Amino acid sequence: MSRRVGVLALQGAFEAHQHVLRGLGAESTQVRTPSDLELVDALVMPGGESTTMSHLLQTCGLFDAIDSRLQQGMPVFGTCAGMILLAKGVLDGRSDQRSFSAIDIDVRRNAYGRQIDSFETDIAVDGLAEDFHAVFIRAPQISRIGSEVEVLARHKESAVLARQGSVMVASFHPELTNDARIHSMFIGLLQEV
Amino acid sequence: MGQAGLVGTLRDMTTSKAISASGPMRVNRGLAEMLKGGVIMDVVNPEQAKIAEDAGATAVMALERVPADIRRDGGVARMSDPEMIEGIKAVVTIPVMAKARIGHFVEAQILQALGVDFIDESEVLTPADETHHIDKFAFTSPFVCGATNLGEALRRISEGAALIRSKGEAGTGNVVEAVRHLRSIIGDIRRITQADSAELFDWAKKLGAPLPLVQEIAETGKLQVPIFCAGGIATPADAALAMQLGAEAVFVGSGIFKSDDPSPRAKAIVEATAHFRDAHVLARVSRNLGAPMTGIGMDKINERYAERGW
Numbered sequence: 381m382s383r384r385v386g387v388l389a390l391q392g393a394f395e396a397h398q399h400v401l402r403g404l405g406a407e408s409t410q411v412r413t414p415s416d417l418e419l420v421d422a423l424v425m426p427g428g429e430s431t432t433m434s435h436l437l438q439t440c441g442l443f444d445a446i447d448s449r450l451q452q453g454m455p456v457f458g459t460c461a462g463m464i465l466l467a468k469g470v471l472d473g474r475s476d477q478r479s480f481s482a483i484d485i486d487v488r489r490n491a492y493g494r495q496i497d498s499f500e501t502d503i504a505v506d507g508l509a510e511d512f513h514a515v516f517i518r519a520p521q522i523s524r525i526g527s528e529v530e531v532l533a534r535h536k537e538s539a540v541l542a543r544q545g546s547v548m549v550a551s552f553h554p555e556l557t558n559d560a561r562i563h564s565m566f567i568g569l570l571q572e573v
Numbered sequence: 574m575g576q577a578g579l580v581g582t583l584r585d586m587t588t589s590k591a592i593s594a595s596g597p598m599r600v601n602r603g604l605a606e607m608l609k610g611g612v613i614m615d616v617v618n619p620e621q622a623k624i625a626e627d628a629g630a631t632a633v634m635a636l637e638r639v640p641a642d643i644r645r646d647g648g649v650a651r652m653s654d655p656e657m658i659e660g661i662k663a664v665v666t667i668p669v670m671a672k673a674r675i676g677h678f679v680e681a682q683i684l685q686a687l688g689v690d691f692i693d694e695s696e697v698l699t700p701a702d703e704t705h706h707i708d709k710f711a712f713t714s715p716f717v718c719g720a721t722n723l724g725e726a727l728r729r730i731s732e733g734a735a736l737i738r739s740k741g742e743a744g745t746g747n748v749v750e751a752v753r754h755l756r757s758i759i760g761d762i763r764r765i766t767q768a769d770s771a772e773l774f775d776w777a778k779k780l781g782a783p784l785p786l787v788q789e790i791a792e793t794g795k796l797q798v799p800i801f802c803a804g805g806i807a808t809p810a811d812a813a814l815a816m817q818l819g820a821e822a823v824f825v826g827s828g829i830f831k832s833d834d835p836s837p838r839a840k841a842i843v844e845a846t847a848h849f850r851d852a853h854v855l856a857r858v859s860r861n862l863g864a865p866m867t868g869i870g871m872d873k874i875n876e877r878y879a880e881r882g883w
Contacts, residue, residue: 391631392606392609392610392611412848428607428608428611428631429611431629432629440844440848460607474666495600495601495604495668495715499600515599516600556606
């Protein structure tokens with residue numbers, strides 16, 4: 381069955397995600413309103429500024445709509461800022477910043493430093509035969525992992541790709557490389573549930 | 574290599590804008606990608622920086638005077654005091670940008686040393702070099718540069734800019750020049766996609782731009798790096814206008830902190846930029862914002878900053 385994957389399009393790298401999803405043959409639409417959300421079976425939350433997205437999610441009524449879909453088990457994939465939005469705890473965020481608590485992790489914003497500290501590296505990913513080239517941009521770091529969370533990749537000591545049920549998160553940007561394997565894992569997860 | 578082979582290679586290189594780059598250029602174009610759909614606000618002190626972040630800005634541009642004041646004061650406008658840039662960096666969690674003069678690579682070195690997230694080689698400051706722009710490949714930090722037309726945009730990309738902004742006319746509160754520049758850049762991109770392979774040589778000559786970059790546009794229909802809009806945006810409708818014309822994000826300089834009530838206006842412009850095609854949202858956020866900055870007509874300004882840059 382063909383499923384429609386929405387990409388949260390309030391701000392950030394949503395077009396880059398759509399490009400990868402379309403390359404995989406998935407139908408992808410932009411989600412800016414609660415009615416856009418009703419049309420999708422799964423959601424990607426892109427990188428961008430989490431403070432901006434958190435603000436816009438509340439002004440357009442999407443926060444509660446997404447929250448209720450997440451509680452019903454809608455599969456979701458958050459990268460970078462998207463991971464911050466899905467985390468249970470956010471460290472070094474703004475006091476009014478809200479997150480969905482969809483995955484039992486704590487995340488520290490900008491933990492890797494400023495843009496000058498942004499980097500790329502090859503990482504080993506569970507279930508992938510070859511390393512994945514990961515791009516980290518002012519990246520957040522997972523600082524605590526709940527017992528129900530499966531770690532799929534690490535960089536040095538830190539988890540950088542993780543999954544709990546139908547929620548998948550990455551602290552890097554798989555949408556910025558020509559490699560669709562991680563999006564493909566998410567599409568696979570979508571078929572499981 | 575035959576034409577078909579060349580086009581094939583270019584397609585492989587540019588399937589996605591961020592993919593054709595590697596090294597610092599990939600993470601730098603990547604940061605530009607993350608700023609899409611957002612509003613970058615000029616701020617002159619930590620209090621304004623907080624207001625901008627609270628309103629949902631994706632980044633702030635730290636500078637000593639907004640363009641409207643630079644225009645009023647005259648004299649030479651230079652890079653801001655590092656102390657003031659540090660003060661702004663200390664109070665916000667979003668990226669901080671700062672401006673260097675055109676061609677002033679030492680100001681850029683200083684901004685990189687300060688750990689500024691994006692360096693704007695800006696025509697709003699007084700140019701330091703009337704022939705050369707900064708060789709941006711010599712830096713790790715990303716650069717944004719202004720452009721009034723496609724040739725200028727491609728020259729800046731060939732020098733290593735990770736992001737282009739249409740220049741508009743800073744400090745005027747008048748969107749007319751921003752519209753002119755966006756239409757020129759995006760219109761020529763459209764026209765190039767209709768050109769045949771022989772015509773591309775003439776396009777490169779007319780634009781004064783490297784041929785491979787012109788051929789790439791013919792193939793992909795877009796610039797290698799994101800294009801944002803700057804210079805004259807004062808209202809939520811102005812921001813949405815720029816977005817509907819094809820800008821991928823907006824810079825707002827004097828338009829926010831030279832208005833009567835900056836905080837609600839900043840929030841409204843953020844919302845208008847995200848929902849730029851939704852006239853109902855635009856109508857809602859445009860209400861009761863107080864007076865925008867007064868603004869000036871193009872026939873009343875004594876110097877066009879957009880003419881700075883080569």
